[in-house]
Amino acid sequence: MGDFLKYEQDGKVATLTMNDPDNRNPLTGNSAAAEFVAMAARIEADPSVRVVILTGAGAAFSAGGNVKDMKKYQGDAIQPMPIRDEYRRGIQRLTLAMYNLDVPLIAAVNGFAIGAGCDLACMCDIRIAAESAKFAESFIKVGIIPGDGGAWLLPRVVGMSKAAEMAFTGEMLDAQAALSCGLVSRVVPDDQLMQTARELADRIAANPGPTLRLTKRLLREGQVTRLDSLLELSAAYQALAHKTAEHAEAVNAFIEKRKPDFG
Numbered sequence: 001m002g003d004f005l006k007y008e009q010d011g012k013v014a015t016l017t018m019n020d021p022d023n024r025n026p027l028t029g030n031s032a033a034a035e036f037v038a039m040a041a042r043i044e045a046d047p048s049v050r051v052v053i054l055t056g057a058g059a060a061f062s063a064g065g066n067v068k069d070m071k072k073y074q075g076d077a078i079q080p081m082p083i084r085d086e087y088r089r090g091i092q093r094l095t096l097a098m099y100n101l102d103v104p105l106i107a108a109v110n111g112f113a114i115g116a117g118c119d120l121a122c123m124c125d126i127r128i129a130a131e132s133a134k135f136a137e138s139f140i141k142v143g144i145i146p147g148d149g150g151a152w153l154l155p156r157v158v159g160m161s162k163a164a165e166m167a168f169t170g171e172m173l174d175a176q177a178a179l180s181c182g183l184v185s186r187v188v189p190d191d192q193l194m195q196t197a198r199e200l201a202d203r204i205a206a207n208p209g210p211t212l213r214l215t216k217r218l219l220r221e222g223q224v225t226r227l228d229s230l231l232e233l234s235a236a237y238q239a240l241a242h243k244t245a246e247h248a249e250a251v252n253a254f255i256e257k258r259k260p261d262f263g
Contacts, residue, residue: 012050012205021058029069040097055108064115102213108197119150141170208246
């Protein structure tokens with residue numbers, strides 16, 4: 001599939017590791033976007049995967065866009081329309097693939113999450129930070145805007161005021177500041193990051209796989225739709241959930257006073 005994303009599956013939990021530590025796991029100027037899109041499709045098609053953990057190799061989660069690669073946009077050799085198309089076919093496809101992934105996604109942020117790297121963490125459902133983690137919506141520092149959808153993602157995670165502060169200053173947040181503003185849900189010692197993420201993933205994966213995917217989809221739709229529309233969708237999803245083998249097992253286990261077995 002490529003060399004950027006390393007895939008490992010242990011039971012019902014898959015771990016994705018961005019694997020270009022020498023360059024701090026950049027998301028542009030390489031095959032990252034195509035690999036994320038392909039990996040999302042692979043996971044969607046595999047019902048054995050109930051939870052995904054995303055992390056980075058080395059000292060960074062992801063440094064975001066490859067600034068050295070942006071040199072190619074200078075001068076008259078490339079015009080605005082091809083640049084626009086490059087974003088649409090590249091990093092923006094990554095955004096859509098990861099944000100729309102039906103499987104619960106945990107970001108285990110092990111170091112710098114900068115620019116698009118910060119936004120990648122915001123595409124995940126849950127973010128856990130190592131004590132050494134650093135976050136920045138830093139596009140303004142290199143004279144560009146969040147071309148990956150960060151202006152939509154970040155306010156939904158930290159609120160508009162904090163998102164504006166981060167985007168307008170480009171300043172770095174340490175792990176504790178990220179915790180204070182809700183960018184992450186917990187901070188743990190560096191050497192406990194992956195263990196903590198895995199323990200959380202195991203607690204999630206203990207639940208029925210089909211219903212986990214339906215629940216995540218409802219949470220996503222709930223961010224962008226009216227209450228009455230979401231209720232209609234919830235009724236349809238509930239009808240599907242009631243007819244799953246996992247629901248039948250849960251009901252029978254409750255009645256029989258035993259622990260359910262969801263496979």
